[in-house]
Amino acid sequence: MENISLSTNAKNTWCPGCGNFAILNSIKAVLGGLIEEGFPREKIVIVSGIGCHAKIADYLNVNSFYSLHGRVVPVCEAIKLANPELKVIGFAGDGDTYGEGLEHLIFAAKRNIDINIIIHNNRVYGLTTGQYTPTSPLGFKGRSTPKGTKESPINPLELMMASHASFIARGYTHGIELLKKIFKEAIMYKGFSLVDVLQVCVTFFNMYDYYNKRVYELKDYSPEDYSLAMEKIKEWDYNTDSKIPLGIFYKKGLSNDKT
Amino acid sequence: MKDLSILIAGRAGDGIDKSSLIIGEILAQLGYCIYIYRDYPSIIRGGHTFSIIRCSGNKIAAHEDMIDVLLALNQDSIDLHKSRLSGKSLVIYDSSTVKLDIGIGIPIGEIIKEANALDLMRNSCIVGAMCKSIGIEKNILEKIFRENISKELDLNLKVAFLGFDRAEEVIKIEKLDQKILPIVTGNEAIGRGLIKGGMKTYIAYPMTPVSGVLHYLARVSGEFSLNVIHPENEIAVMLMAMGFSYAGARVAVGTSGGGFCLMTEGLSFSGMAELPVVVLLGQRPGPSTGLPTYTGQTELNFALAAGQGEFTRLVVAPGDSEEAYYWSALSMKLAWKYQIPAIILCDKTLNEGTYSFDIDLAGKINGPEPLLWSKLGEYKRYQNTKNGISALAFPSDKGAVVKINSYEHDEAGITTEDKDLTVAMQDKRLRKAGYLLEELEQHETVKVYGKKDAPTALFCWGSNKGVCVEAGEKLGLRVVQPMVFSPFPLKQFKEALKGVKKIICVENNATGQLADFVKFHGINVDDKVLKYDGRPFTPEELEEQLEKRRC
Numbered sequence: 059m060e061n062i063s064l065s066t067n068a069k070n071t072w073c074p075g076c077g078n079f080a081i082l083n084s085i086k087a088v089l090g091g092l093i094e095e096g097f098p099r100e101k102i103v104i105v106s107g108i109g110c111h112a113k114i115a116d117y118l119n120v121n122s123f124y125s126l127h128g129r130v131v132p133v134c135e136a137i138k139l140a141n142p143e144l145k146v147i148g149f150a151g152d153g154d155t156y157g158e159g160l161e162h163l164i165f166a167a168k169r170n171i172d173i174n175i176i177i178h179n180n181r182v183y184g185l186t187t188g189q190y191t192p193t194s195p196l197g198f199k200g201r202s203t204p205k206g207t208k209e210s211p212i213n214p215l216e217l218m219m220a221s222h223a224s225f226i227a228r229g230y231t232h233g234i235e236l237l238k239k240i241f242k243e244a245i246m247y248k249g250f251s252l253v254d255v256l257q258v259c260v261t262f263f264n265m266y267d268y269y270n271k272r273v274y275e276l277k278d279y280s281p282e283d284y285s286l287a288m289e290k291i292k293e294w295d296y297n298t299d300s301k302i303p304l305g306i307f308y309k310k311g312l313s314n315d316k317t
Numbered sequence: 318m319k320d321l322s323i324l325i326a327g328r329a330g331d332g333i334d335k336s337s338l339i340i341g342e343i344l345a346q347l348g349y350c351i352y353i354y355r356d357y358p359s360i361i362r363g364g365h366t367f368s369i370i371r372c373s374g375n376k377i378a379a380h381e382d383m384i385d386v387l388l389a390l391n392q393d394s395i396d397l398h399k400s401r402l403s404g405k406s407l408v409i410y411d412s413s414t415v416k417l418d419i420g421i422g423i424p425i426g427e428i429i430k431e432a433n434a435l436d437l438m439r440n441s442c443i444v445g446a447m448c449k450s451i452g453i454e455k456n457i458l459e460k461i462f463r464e465n466i467s468k469e470l471d472l473n474l475k476v477a478f479l480g481f482d483r484a485e486e487v488i489k490i491e492k493l494d495q496k497i498l499p500i501v502t503g504n505e506a507i508g509r510g511l512i513k514g515g516m517k518t519y520i521a522y523p524m525t526p527v528s529g530v531l532h533y534l535a536r537v538s539g540e541f542s543l544n545v546i547h548p549e550n551e552i553a554v555m556l557m558a559m560g561f562s563y564a565g566a567r568v569a570v571g572t573s574g575g576g577f578c579l580m581t582e583g584l585s586f587s588g589m590a591e592l593p594v595v596v597l598l599g600q601r602p603g604p605s606t607g608l609p610t611y612t613g614q615t616e617l618n619f620a621l622a623a624g625q626g627e628f629t630r631l632v633v634a635p636g637d638s639e640e641a642y643y644w645s646a647l648s649m650k651l652a653w654k655y656q657i658p659a660i661i662l663c664d665k666t667l668n669e670g671t672y673s674f675d676i677d678l679a680g681k682i683n684g685p686e687p688l689l690w691s692k693l694g695e696y697k698r699y700q701n702t703k704n705g706i707s708a709l710a711f712p713s714d715k716g717a718v719v720k721i722n723s724y725e726h727d728e729a730g731i732t733t734e735d736k737d738l739t740v741a742m743q744d745k746r747l748r749k750a751g752y753l754l755e756e757l758e759q760h761e762t763v764k765v766y767g768k769k770d771a772p773t774a775l776f777c778w779g780s781n782k783g784v785c786v787e788a789g790e791k792l793g794l795r796v797v798q799p800m801v802f803s804p805f806p807l808k809q810f811k812e813a814l815k816g817v818k819k820i821i822c823v824e825n826n827a828t829g830q831l832a833d834f835v836k837f838h839g840i841n842v843d844d845k846v847l848k849y850d851g852r853p854f855t856p857e858e859l860e861e862q863l864e865k866r867r868c
Binding site: 066067068098100101103105108113115116119120121122123124125126129132133134135136137139140141143144161162164165 | 518544546548549550552553556557558559560561563564565566582583586711712713714715716717718719720721722723724726730731732
């Protein structure tokens with residue numbers, strides 16, 4: 059068996075304990091597995107935006123496109139349209155793609171182009187040192203909102219349902235096995251897939267304890283039922299202190315038109 | 318016979334544009350060169366709209382103020398264009414809607430009713446009447462209708478023939494012994510040029526005046542195996558272009574000033590990432606929304622400076638259909654050889670104007686091909702070479718890891734903040750400009766027309782070429798037209814100016830952007846003729862302006 063190293067010589071500059079490590083390690087495991095199974099390494103392309111998440115482009119030794127803030131999704135769509143044989147995985151932040159580039163995400167879901175978008179959702183701007191994002195909870199005190207935000211977060215998964223996304227999942231950076239399972243399934247899915255990963259920023263918004271108390275994995279659950287998926291997606295609104303389901307919420311049957 | 322100008326006018330929605338193309342095609346059949354000016358408001362139904370079809374024995378790229386034939390579908394068409402008529406002008410009008418006691422009145426309303434035709438076909442009727450009045454045979458009318466009308470052809474032909482039969486021959490247009498040239502809009506010429514340059518993908522969000530390129534390419538996408546995409550906004554347009562370019566597909570995008578504002582972050586990305594793209598920038602009067610359906614030359618400064626940071630770019634401004642074709646093809650090839658963004662500056666006059674197109678005049682495109690990876694050794698996307706050009710590989714090329722980066726990066730494409738590497742990579746990207754300039758010197762980048770040794774020179778750029786050449790020839794002036802602005806071929810430009818004592822700049826803007834540009838390069842303009850009401854110069858108007866300046 060070929061010894062597959064997906065690492066580069068770039069020095070990793072994420073903070074110790076950063077949730078991004080779990081995403082990097084999970085994706086390395088999944089891509090390494092794919093390559094071992096015979097998928098040509100040169101046909102893998104990753105795209106990242108701007109933010110802490112985006113450094114993943116420097117750390118993975120595969121074809122990569124280190125894009126602009128908010129501009130992961132249109133690049134992914136174009137690469138896939140230009141060469142449908144490529145497996146295109148976009149890594150984006152919550153500020154990046156739920157904020158600056160939201161319009162692109164909605165349209166990509168609507169078009170159902172066969173790309174996989176992974177959101178490093180730490181619910182804070184890390185690289186610009188701690189401001190609120192579209193998914194920060196109400197009252198979040200950041201450097202641009204010292205008295206707390208006056209707006210509630212969006213539930214990005216609900217928005218994706220409304221935009222006809224065909225595969226919607228949520229992962230968490232504590233518990234790498236589940237993350238790997240979700241990534242693998244999302245990447246193999248033929249159609250638009252979105253994985254929202256609750257990625258903890260240890261420096262500006264450490265939510266490990268909060269999440270650990272509330273997360274649970276979806277079990278005995280059929281992701282092909284739209285109404286049930288919507289119900290589960292609404293269980294947690296990224297604001298209130300409810301239970302937080304993890305797993306694949308929705309997966310449209312493959313019999314659907316994927317044009 | 319001298320040139321003939323025909324003005325057809327009516328309300329928006331009367332099919333004025335379509336009819337003007339048909340009239341152009343008919344006149345082209347007689348061996349004439351054609352230019353059509355379109356004037357229409359930003360309204361779908363109801364506003365006043367007109368086209369001027371001018372034909373000549375010579376190549377032309379401007380319309381005249383005075384007209385020989387007026388085709389009036391409503392009263393406004395007479396009232397608004399009276400001043401364009403001379404004693405000899407012929408007026409053909411719909412006597413069902415227009416009151417007039419001269420000219421040829423055709424009861425178009427009645428004809429439509431009798432023929433059980435649609436109101437929309439009034440334009441066909443008046444074109445038929447025009448043919449008879451200027452001595453064009455019915456079989457040419459029929460041929461052109463058959464080639465150009467797909468919906469309700471028989472009924473359109475019927476009303477055209479009824480119009481023809483009701484009219485009388487007043488003048489007999491001469492048939493010229495010249496080759497029959499096809500007529501194209503500037504937008505079509507650009508589209509064809511891009512295809513010639515190897516374009517595989519065109520991406521655009523609709524915007525006047527370049528939507529015609531999107532529509533044309535979408536129509537022919539099957540024939541040329543093109544991907545033609547209309548995404549959610551211009552930001553996506555430009556970033557998608559970067560994705561296609563990365564994957565190895567030659568790509569162009571099209572927009573006007575407002576859309577280009579949204580594209581600038583992607584333009585700068587193209588400069589940093591060294592991903593080639595061709596941008597069509599169709600100018601119109603600004604600032605902001607301005608006059609969306611009119612013309613202007615207000616984006617020279619913008620095109621030269623758009624995007625943060627400093628990077629090599631190609632900026633060209635063609636002046637007619639042949640130049641539009643040639644520079645679109647060449648820009649694509651040069652963008653790929655040098656891995657840079659290329660901007661084609663055009664304007665509403667060029668984009669939506671219709672011209673006779675002579676491919677023999679356009680020039681042969683033997684443009685360069687990009688440097689591809691040899692497939693030997695470790696691949697480095699940004700290998701630092703003597704001329705700054707790194708070999709290209711694409712995702713799915715076995716053995717290559719292709720890393721693109723918007724941050725400053727090392728040769729492999731990995732982010733860096735190292736000070737020495739930053740300088741080395743910045744120099745690498747900028748160095749390409751010198752080699753590009755050297756290559757451009759093998760092409761005609763500056764044209765000289767009129768009296769080529771005259772001491773007074775008109776400077777013009779883009780679509781003003783046509784009108785300046787006419788004025789220059791008539792008044793015995795030299796006309797100098799630079800077509801490349803970045804990198805600027807100063808040597809060729811100075812060559813074109815040998816013996817010049819006085820320079821007058823002619824531009825469709827309020828500040829004289831070309832005049833400022835050449836001043837930066839050490840050339841002082843003595844006078845400026847500027848027009849910024851959204852309408853292009855006519856030869857009469859420009860000549861008058863120049864005579865005032867005692868040229």
